[in-house]
Amino acid sequence: YNFTDCDFEKIRKKYQEVIYHALDKYMNGRKSTGFNNHIYCEDPPDCLTKIDRITFYPNHGCTSLAKEIFAVRTNAALTLQCPGYSGMQMNNTQAKTKRKKREATTNKCREQVSRLMELWRRFSR
Amino acid sequence: GDFDDAELDDYPFSCYSQLEVDGSQHLLTCTFDDPDVNSTNLEFEICGALLDVKCLTFNKLREMYFIKTKKFLLIGDSEICVKLKEKKITCRKMNVVKIVKPEAPFDIRVIYREGANDFLVTFNTSHLQKKYVKELLHEVAYREEKHENDWMHVNLSSTKLALLQRKLQPDAMYEIKVRSIPNPDYFEGFWSEWSPSFHFRTPEITGRMD
């Protein structure tokens, strides 16, 4: 999906007012700068592309963030403000785990969320 | 069915939300606009823009319907419906973040500052500690007690205000109160209830304040 036509200002407002607090709560006060694997995004579409990939698709030993509150909110924001964005596609693994309680927060997932926070910060500046 | 179309519109209702009203629990309250509606067997339900669930059913307390939950997504519209035996009879689209009614401010006090020739008004609000609805506008209203409807109003966004002595009557009893509304940006909504009033007497031209 190409995020070029999204309403970036409305997404930023939703991030600043709602999504950020859920990310912060997920990190549970841990500093997101404590990890050392940085991720760079050039401009708003590039940032949203990487945010979408890390949030909704398993990577680097963190199988699923898609059910977390910040992810459900991210999905709602992108669905509302990005024309044609079809929202979180539950792939098979996520569908199987859908009824399972949210996974315990692993360090691998915290590392992914710290990269997400960096992308969101960059997106919002 | 039980209702023909004309009757379906006879159940207008209004709702307001209070976020983080009890820790991270939010409160959504709905009432029928017409207090004389026979609400027996009528239920309220909210669907959409919820976490983990599709819909939630309201609890009922006398004529008020309410939900206390953490499951508001706080992004996007929900649909709130009145139901009779599982049949939706009227619905409205609402966004929980646009119908916020702040908690009433409290602890309003007035201190006379003789050297400054003013009255320092301070009050408190629970919203300073919240994560979501932090930005409020406040309206302070004060009047000389013997002039019942002669309220003066000051709008401000801080919780401290100086009333100038030269603008008040000497040796007079005053009543003062304050209410709040979301500073419309992401969160919007309605005026809170008024705070409890505080009463104070202005000094005579030269004397001290009681």
Add this chain to the structure above:
Amino acid sequence: HRRSSDATRSRCSRYIVRRGRTAGCLLEASKDEILCFSIANGADVLLRKCEWLSAYLKPSSPKDLNFWWRREAVTVTCSDLPYKRLLYEIQYKSVFDTEWQSKEGETCNVTMEGLDSEKCYFFRARVKTMESSYGSDTYPSDWSEVTHQQRGELRDSCPEKKLFPK
């Protein structure tokens, strides 16, 4: 050290020395990007880290404050810094107040209500970053110089008054 916009690695050219010890390195920066750096003692690398330059941002303090008085309110303005998601904090107090009172805005155009223009007021300003956009390792700017205002005009100072309460 190396920047995300430039693959070449370079050594620090201007070390900061305090009490005869290397305390830091002074680097020019023209835009926000990721800086990867390592700190070594000879061949022994002590720390390797990458960070957005803006993660440690300390904005410059506001200059040339302007005051626009009307009835019992004043609007303070100054020129906005060239980057976003900052908070411009104005602090003010009259000679009768024991503490500063604060008001913030997302641009340097901040209005304070409930003031008595007859009184002499102290004003100062600084710039902070929004944590949701810069993280928690930044610094507030230094405070601007204190400005004095009475009856809508600039004053050199505010005369000392009996502070409330007597």
